Amino acid sequence: MSISRFAVPLLTAAALLPAVPAVAAADGLSWHLCSAVAKDWDPADQRTECTMVPVPLDYADPDGRKIDIAVSRIRATGERTGAVLLNPGGPGQSGLDMPRSIADSHAGGIGVHHDLIGFDPRGVGYSDNLPCTIAFPEPDPGVPDKEKARQAAERTARANRECVDAHPTFVRNLTTPTIARDLDCIRVALGEDKIGYYGVSWGTALGAQYRTLFDDHVDKMLLDSVMPPDLSVTAMDDGQAAAGENTFHDFASWIARYDAVFHFGTTEPVVAKALLDLRAELTAHPRGEIDGATVNGMLANPRRDWAALAKQLAEIRDGGTISPDRATAQTGALGWDGEAHAFNHAQQTALLCNESPSPRDFETVWRHRLDRMKRLPVAGGYGLYEPMCIGWPLPARPWAFAAGKSPLELVGHAYEPVTPIGWAIAMRQRIGGALMTIEDDVHGSLSSLTCANAAVTFFDTGRTTSASCAGAPIPAP
Missing domain, CATH: 3.40.50.1820 (Alpha/Beta hydrolase fold, catalytic domain)
Structure with missing residues (x-):
């Protein structure tokens, strides 16, 4: 091959x-x-x-x-x-x-x-x-979030169908x-x-x-x-988002212990509210390339990054405009194994979608995303796996x-x-x-x-x- x-x-x-x-x-x-x-x-x-x-x-x-x-x-x-x-x-x-x-x-x-x-x-x-190619093209600029997601879903569904049609026996046996x-x-x-x-x-x-x-x-x-023990890409996104939300609150608690350094507050609820208020402020009024998404991407990250991220968040709050590449954006980072060496996205898609009894249609996946974001305001939008199976043409064979x-x-x-x-x-x-x-x-x-x-x-x-x-x-x- x-x-x-x-x-x-x-x-x-x-x-x-x-x-x-x-x-x-x-x-x-x-x-x-x-x-x-x-x-x-x-x-x-x-x-x-x-x-x-x-x-x-x-x-x-x-x-x-x-x-x-x-x-x-x-x-x-x-x-x-x-x-x-x-x-x-x-x-x-x-x-x-x-x-x-x-x-x-x-x-x-x-x-x-x-x-x-x-x-x-x-x-x-x-x-x-x-040898299937999974492309990640940029969405059309200026369209609403749902339309961007729909465009991505249509490309995903087309790529999924083309891969299965081109290599039916190989894909079916992944x-x-x-x-x-x-x-x-x-x-x-x-x-x-x-x-x-x-x-x-x-x-x-x-x-x-x-x-x-x-x-x-x-x-x-x-x-x-x-x-x-049971594979569901829906449950995977739910579980990872819930864990990410817990990480945000743990991060806020850690910042509160160092109020003399960061000045966000001395208790977790106060710090959490201050961080979410900062996100809301920059969503409404971006500062250069720093916006609410930049802040959100700094709120649920690994503990080894907390000290650097808290310092950056304090700089942003105080009027600084750090460059976006200094922010450790979490969006898309809830992956499985960090830096990939000889990683095949098409093989991952086939394995997960062949075995997950999850929705295959855009509207259901989008509704799940909105529900998750309502429950989990920081990490709810980080779901990576459920959208991969939109348009997957083969029936699921659960674990x-x-x-x-x-x-x-x-x-x-x-x-x-x-x-x-x-x-x-x-x-x-x-x-x-x-x-x-x-x-x-x-x-x-x-x-x-x-x-x-x-x-x-x-x-x-x-x-x-x-x-x-x-x-x-x-x-x-």
């Missing part, structure tokens, strides 16, 4: 340059240094090896067309006891470089006794890709159960009876699906920043996760707006496991914290924990 503008092709074993030596592998795969075969791979990386694993395009037709899944590996540095597959989420996110990021993190001890295995899910990156079956093909290709799994964000749903289908082949599974017997560790984040802590609690009720809580708002942060040693212990021994872990402190003003 053709390659999207975010991705570059990985050469298959048959097409490798003769000068590249293969690494002998007991698993029967032909491994090569990624830096030798993958275009634009970091040439300094002499640890990560790459290979291709063929899988059926459609598991209902196992003898039909095959596609290639790109797989990476960093070998265990000590006495090897198994392999841990890794997925960073998205959906639509590349995972081929995740072994290196985990190996270089506080969770790197997992790689002492386990091979760290990354992969690009079907439709992403070096794997056979989904589902979480299908990718879970791809995982099992990787397990078989590696020669493993059981595999460990470490998933983040949407990767937690993939893990829950794999465990539902193949629990007997799970050694141990850790899921960080957990998705809800169906079940409990298993294999060791399971869940990790939730107390203040996170991307995958709110309530989702982890609901997932635990559905599939079991122990829930470790991190006192931060950072998506998928376990591997960056010293308490990642709990993950190392878990994969080495199977011992789970329900402990609480401190996150990074909020910077002082």
Whole structure:
């Protein structure tokens, strides 16, 4: 298949340059240094090896067309006891470089006794890709907000239909159960009876699906920043907006503790009202390029940004005109995994819309947005996911996760707006496991914290924990 503008092709074993030596592998795969075969791979990386694993395009037709899944590996540095597959989420996110990021993190001890295995899910990156283009054109200027949204919805619906019409079998098979079956093909290709799994964000749903289908082949599974057990892009937008609104009030409480610095007030209600009044003032009377939307985009952001944002808000209140690029705009920032590497928006759309029983028409999605904004005046307008499925032509096939017997560790984040802590609690009720809580708002942060040693212990021994872990402190003003 053709390659999207975010991705570059990985050469298959048959097409490798003769000068590249293969690494002998007991698993029967032909491994090569990624830096030798993958275009634009970091040439300094002499640890990560790459290979291709063929899988059926459609598991209902196992003898039909095959596609290639790109797989990476960093070998265990000590006495090897198994392999841990890794997925960073998205959906639509590349995972081929995740072994290196985990190996270089506080969770790197997992790689002492386990091979760290990354992969690009079907439709992403070096794997056979989904070559649909998702465009984000600027709306026509001077039209009302609803008309701008309608224009965007019409473009979305047209792009969705064109993608499905051009690649019907590929798109129809972009589902979480299908990718879970791809995982099992990787397990078989590696020669493993059981595999460990470490998933983040949407990767937690993939893990829950794999465990539902193949629990007997799970050694141990850790899921960080957990998705809800039932997929609905409507509920996702609601949950993320509610968490964002809570972040705004927490931010106001934090500002109130430093009234001697910022002078917005000494209590949360007073500070919250002052910030909303500032937003209203600049909505009615913009100051250069600083308007109410600029202020709103500074009210529900990560805690690490609070000190800088509070200073900027005070400068705006006092008549300053900071440049817009100094403001950390939250609109559109409630994404899944931060900066994307080999990210495919079309694959994300297909996975979410194939599995979410959400509205497909503009009027319903617009009404939901207005209702959300009425309930949640700061974060209610940040919904990203429900509009993606407008005009999606295929019926939804909802998730169906079940409990298993294999060791399971869940990790939730107390203040996170991307995958709110309530989702982890609901997932635990559905599939079991122990829930470790991190006192931060950072998506998928376990591997960056010293308490990642709990993950190392878990994969080495199977011992789970329900402990609480401190996150990074909020910077002082």
